[in-house]
Amino acid sequence: MPDRRSRRATVLFHEVAERQLAEMDDADLARLDPHLDTIALDPKNAGVQTRPDSPVRDYAKDGVRIAFVPTVLGTIVLVAYVEVR
Structure with a gap:
């Protein structure tokens, strides 16, 4: 198997x-970079949905916060906000 x-x-x-x-x-x-990698690998399951009717997801871990929107197919992630504390 390949x-x-x-x-x-x-x-x-x-x-x-x-x-x-x-x-x-x-x-x-x-x-920030490893957290972006995590999101890129599984955008539909990274972070939490901000509201039930919103496509925006919020990822927060280890002092890094990223607000992003994954496309329906999960092939593109639009990062709207980044924060590193």
């Missing part, structure tokens, strides 16, 4: 999140 690797979602950043990333130092970006 070795099937999990497909990762493409992560795109809203302009607000891009501005937040631009203000982060290298240490904060290094802390």
